[in-house]
Amino acid sequence: MTSPVMKVNDLVVEYTSSQGTIRAVNGLDLSIAEGEVYALLGENGAGKTSTVEVLEGHRSRVGGQVEVLGIDPSAGGPRRRELRDQIGIVLQTSGIESEITPREALTLFGAVYRNPYSLSDVVERVGLGDFVDQRVGSLSGGQRRRLDLAVAVIGRPRVLFLDEPTTGFDPSARRNAWELIRSLHADGTTILLTTHYLEEAEFLADQVGVISRGEMLVEGPPRELQQVHGRSVMSVEIAGAGSSSDVEASVAAVLDGISSTLAWQGARLLITTEETTKVLERITRWALSTGTDLSEWSIEHPSLEQVFLELNAGIDREGGDD
Amino acid sequence: MTEARQFPPSLPLLIRQAGHQLRLFVRVPVAVFFTIALPFVVLFIINATSSDRLIRDPNGEWPVDAFVCVAIAAFTAVSATFTNLANMVPIRREEGVLQRWRSTPLPVWVFVGGHVLAAVVIAVASVVVMLAVGVALYGVSVPLSSIPALVVTVVVATTAFAAMGMAVAALVPTASAASGVANAIVLPMALISNVFIPTESPPIALDIAANLLPLRPFVDAVQAPLHPTDPTTVPQWGALGVIVLWGVAGFACAVRTFRWNAAPGGSTRRRRVAHQSG
Known part of the structure; x- marks a missing residue:
């Protein structure tokens, strides 16, 4: 076994709103090994995105220990820069100005990393060739998501965060994205993925974690979950x-x-x-x-989807007290 | 191996970021119009409709069209920095651009510095163009000996106004509100700061307020080296001092309250909620 690349112990995340404090993540543990594709599943509001945002360094936590590549994502200064250099993030919103072209965006982002992929390499792998010189504002939703993916990987990340990477894709675009994720996996990239598509997790993930109400419900390889819980x-x-x-x-x-x-x-x-x-x-x-x-x-045998639905149905039956 | 490599040096990154902001600026027609074209329209209209009177100030007299031209040059520099950043940064925040850059190893100061540098470049360029028009059409004279004082004044003051613009961008949660707030600050301030109409014998309270706010001192400090009868060759340190104090306050405020994420009520956020997960 290789040592974990991402480690989370007893993570607690809370949000304060006008209605009071809501605990989004409640004592979550997680460990992801080098080179693994880990899919985090859960219903809306289960705490997936909060957990991923803490790992990305985009959200602060109330409690618990978190390490990505040996660095606490909430660190500042040179440690923060060191970590940022080695991770790639696909956010739910694109965050690339519509007035520039993919070529300009990738050149700009590539310049900030120590060891980026070449532009042509990324354009080819992600399949941007047809629209690399068009304005981002004129791209279709699927083309934009491909650009997001390209920007996330341009820095040659050791760890890649994919927050619902194929939401809004048509089936063939989804297949292409899966192939790309598989090729990054084959290069040894560790990938943490959240998704609503259970077949996506089944196809891509070495490990699956199902979270509900901020806690880890079950964890394991997809096949094992199907056998044990389905x-x-x-x-x-x-x-x-x-x-x-x-x-x-x-x-x-x-x-x-x-x-x-x-x-x-x-x-x-x-x-x-x-x-x-x-x-x-x-x-x-x-x-x-x-x-x-x-x-x-x-x-x-049950699909991962059936396992997921049954697990969540079980939680709903038990959880009538809150 | 990555460990063996150094991060790219900061100065080229800063220049690249500023270049990116300049490229965006010229590709957003509405920004170019409001920042550069509109002040010219205002200048032409004011000077076409005002009589050939003279403006008296403590150092002598100005032809009104030269006075207004120099004042609007200063105002344009403020709109290129303060108004421009207060408008654009919250829009980019709601588009997720700030969050995207926060995910990269680019140092925060380089990212913010790129915005400020680009804004100062736009400001300097628009002052140059405006003064060139002034020289050609309105009898403005720019003595060579005044240029160093003018450059120091414009660069220092526009950097301070950029910091104030970042403060508004930090304090106001949404893009739609930020644009309104920026204009609500700048336009009334311009009316009491000799920009569109030279204020002769204003109420004493307004006069004091105008001198404590940053725009009037900036207009004064740009006009002094270009005075038709008595141009100064050193910057107006007192006026610059007021502007720099405002700039430092803006900087401190921006650093303390700057946010990278769209506020929960922001328009982009609302669009996202449809497929938000956890």
Whole structure:
């Protein structure tokens, strides 16, 4: 294991408004290893953006320890400059004047880093060639987001922050952005990504963290989360076993003690469960002993989206007290 | 390796930032119009409609068109620095430009210094053009011996006015409000500072106020080396002192209250809320 590039311990972020103090992040822990793509997921207001802004050095915190590349992002002076030189940030707003061209913007931004990529390198990788000499004000939304990405990577960052990088992209632009992120990943760039698109996290991330109400709910590789927290849906056609309600009653009795739900879809019985192996074993035994014919077996693993929705639904059920 | 490399030196970065601001300035027609073109329009109208009278001041007499031309040259320098920065910086803040630069290793002083340097360059250029028009059309004379005092006056004062503009940009939360506040400060001040109309025998309170505010001392300090009968060759240190005090106050205020993010009520922020996440 490499040592973490980003470390967050017990982070607390609060906002003061006319309605009082709101705690946006409440004791969050996070650790991201070098070269990892980490996706932070959560519903609106969960604390994703607040957490990322603290890591970027754009927001102050009430408590906790935070380090990015060994430097506290709230540091000032030379340490701040040192850190800024090695991180790239894609903000939700573009922040590039509409009166200049992408070429001018990239030349201007590239000049402030110690070891920037060359202009032609970035133009080619991000695919700005068609509009590099057009005014930013005349670019489409997708072209502008590509420029944002280009400006964020021009300094050859070791750590890249992507706050909803593909919001508003059409599917092919999204695919292109994913390819770019993958190529940066292949170069060893550590990437922290927030996104609303679960398939984006599934496609890109080595690690996923789901946060809710300012706390880390679960964390792990996407596949592991799907296996541990998701409920698979098994479906099977059952022939010659009497009426469907009789079958359902027998299956329910056989599955006694295993957490599962049953539903019919035409002639197929759908069994939603986390314990697929046990369900398979019990139902096979039941079918053999009763002479029932089982056909068309299938098992579908949950998508990250289903995991996410179930986790958040669980939190909502438990969290009725506040 | 990155560790082996030095950061790029600050002076070229400063010049590049100032160059960027100048490029933006010439590409925003409305900024060029209000800063450069409008004062000329005002000058031509005032001088076309005023009689050929003389303005008396403690050092002698001025033809009114030369007096107004020099006063408006000073006013143009203020609008290129104070008004321009107070207007543009909050707009760039709401566009996220300040936040974007804050994310880079560019030192803050270079970023702010680039804005100030560009504004001072625009101010100096507009004073030069305005005085050239004055020499050509309105009998303004610029003695060679007065030029050093004039240069010191314009550079020091416009830097101070730039700092005051940054203070307004820092204090006023939104771009739409900042533009109004800047004009609400400058226009009444111009009316009591001999800019559009030479004020002869004003109420004593207004006269005192005008001398304590920075614009009248600036107009006086620009007029002194260009006086038709008795031009000075040294800067008006007393007047410059008043302006510098205002500049220092503006600088302190800007440093203490400067914000990089759009205020929660800002127009850009409101647009963002639609897809804001956490």
